[in-house]
Amino acid sequence: MxxxxxxxxxxxxxxxxxxxxxxxxxxxxxxxxxxxxxxxxxxxxxxxxxxxxxxxxxxxxxxxxxxxxxxxxxxxxxxxxLHFEPGEGTAAATLAEEKTEDEKDIAHPVDYTAFDVSRTEPHTLDEDFEHKKVCGLRIKGVEMPVENWQDAIVKLCAYLNRVDDTILKTFVGDSMFRGKKNKYFMLQSVPKRNKRIPGTNIYVWTNNSANRIITIIKDVLERYNIPADEVVIYLRRDLTELHK
CATH class of the missing domain: 1.10.287 (Helix Hairpins)
Known part of the structure; x- marks a missing residue:
């Protein structure tokens, strides 16, 4: 023990x-x-x-x-x-907040619906998405509803794999797709850290902040020769004011 x-x-x-x-x-x-x-x-x-x-x-x-x-x-x-409540701005915090933002801080309840935004307003990949919650994205006219930022990168990669699966395979082991400690694309499952891209045996690292995921998405689009302005982001909530 x-x-x-x-x-x-x-x-x-x-x-x-x-x-x-x-x-x-x-x-x-x-x-x-x-x-x-x-x-x-x-x-x-x-x-x-x-x-x-x-x-x-x-x-x-x-x-x-x-x-x-x-x-x-x-x-x-x-x-x-080691179980802990991650602080705002960490990758783990992004995951935790998606699940518990409406339940935490019971002593000082916050009406999170007050921070809801228009779900039809388009946003570009050049924006700052810290403290913002995604609900969908559009690429080349194809719209995809998503649950969170982690779901967004998984579904985008699944779409691109259907476009050309040979390009996606080259991401595994590519030095461009890795952080200081972790590879962003791999063939091994790491529970709670990455998710398998549907239709492939490749896992994409999802334990990242919103802005880091956007950076990875930009790099992925570049490999597919898809201009960043062909991808539109839709938000459901903006908590920026709450965290000032």
Missing amino acids: MKAKYKELFRYISDTDESCASDILYSLELVKTSLNGTLKRIKEEIQAAANENSFDGVSQIAGYCKQITEINQELEEMISA
Whole structure:
């Protein structure tokens, strides 16, 4: 079991350094995913040995299964200790706010509908979208309703994949599509951090702020030789005044 003092440490990090907490959380989830892959392989080896009545070494690798399970339990406790409410402006905050903006701050309730804007007014990719909520986009006359900024980049990539899937495939491993720590396009799933583009086996990194997602969209459009002004953004809410 994870020592109480370490739980306090992780909570302290979550409270005082959100960027660090986010990096640790991502790393722990990645380790857990990798260990689960190894655990699955070991179980298959045990089953194959049992089918052949070959039990030499089974006891040892069964012990490895137990050790991985124990490590996973430790990782789960660390991940649980890192649960925090991200601050405004972080990528995690963007995700959290989409789900809870109308429920948080119960002690001082805010009428978020007062910040609703016209859903038919077009916006360009050159605007600042911090604190703004998206509801749709249009590209080359094709309109797409979206739930949030993360959904917007996924649906846009799915559309572009139908236009030319060979271009999208080149994004994987391309140094242009990566941040300081993360690749924006990959073939591996990272829970809560990226999403699979429908119709492909490619995952796009969605744990980004609105403005970072817009930057990625611009780079993607450039590769497809599509002018940025051919994409229109529609908003549902502008919380800029609330955060001044």
